[in-house]
């Protein structure tokens with residue numbers, strides 16, 4: 001009875017005023033605090049001085065690791081990151097988008113496949129849809145709850161921490177050190193620029209050990225026949 005009465009009062013309140021306060025989402029901090037389960041990310045954002053920036057921005061989309069996700073990070077790894085302000089800023093900045101990316105929040109899962117949005121620090125965040133396991137992921141991290149409304153945008157709860165890319169495909173292959181043959185063949189085939197400028201590329205990258213298994217005659221042939229190599 002009491003609940004019915006208060007529901008009635010609420011209905012009246014909403015009916016009687018143009019703006020129904022109960023349907024207005026709070027700001028990022030208020031909304032996530034109300035929901036619970038985001039204590040850690042809120043504390044990290046606040047500590048890094050980013051929480052106020054996000055609360056004041058026009059349009060935000062935040063990929064927010066849940067407390068469960070952060071609890072799974074080994075303590076020493078977490079300490080190493082929180083003890084390095086530059087690295088922490090980079091990782092947290094990678095979890096925020098400061099543009100209106102409405103398509104990300106609407107329904108219509110197909111539209112999301114392979115969608116790329118740029119983070120606040122201008123690094124790509126790729127969304128993928130995995131229909132067979134009913135999952136949508138941001139940079140391979142599962143989105144466990146989509147499009148939580150906050151006053152100036154949306155939050156997607158994620159089940160892990162997204163690691164900012166450390167370079168493009170060629171830079172990563174070079175830095176890795178075990179793709180020297182591939183990198184040199186790509187260079188002689190003149191494909192480096194094409195790979196660097198394609199924002200949508202997947203490379204199946206044989207490592208040096210794989211190339212070492214190739215018949216030397218094949219390698220020699222390819223190196224002297226750039227068109228076939230390409």
Ligand SMILES: *[C@@H]1O[C@H](CO)[C@@H](O)[C@H](O)[C@H]1NC(C)=O
Pocket residue numbers: 133134135136142143144145
């Ligand atoms: C991703 O999260 C959704 C929503 O919680 C869940 O249904 C799905 O099983 C999760 N997928 C994976 C691969 O963990």
Ligand SMILES: *[C@@H]1O[C@H](CO)[C@@H](O)[C@H](O)[C@H]1NC(C)=O
Pocket residue numbers: 058059100151152153
């Ligand atoms: C995003 O910003 C545009 C203008 O910059 C504004 O029209 C729109 O309402 C904003 N969206 C949200 C969700 O605040």
Ligand SMILES: *[C@@H]1O[C@H](CO)[C@@H](O)[C@H](O)[C@H]1NC(C)=O
Pocket residue numbers: 114116199200
């Ligand atoms: C990536 O590929 C998808 C699907 O072909 C396409 O819709 C999208 O525009 C491409 N994105 C970029 C940045 O090239």
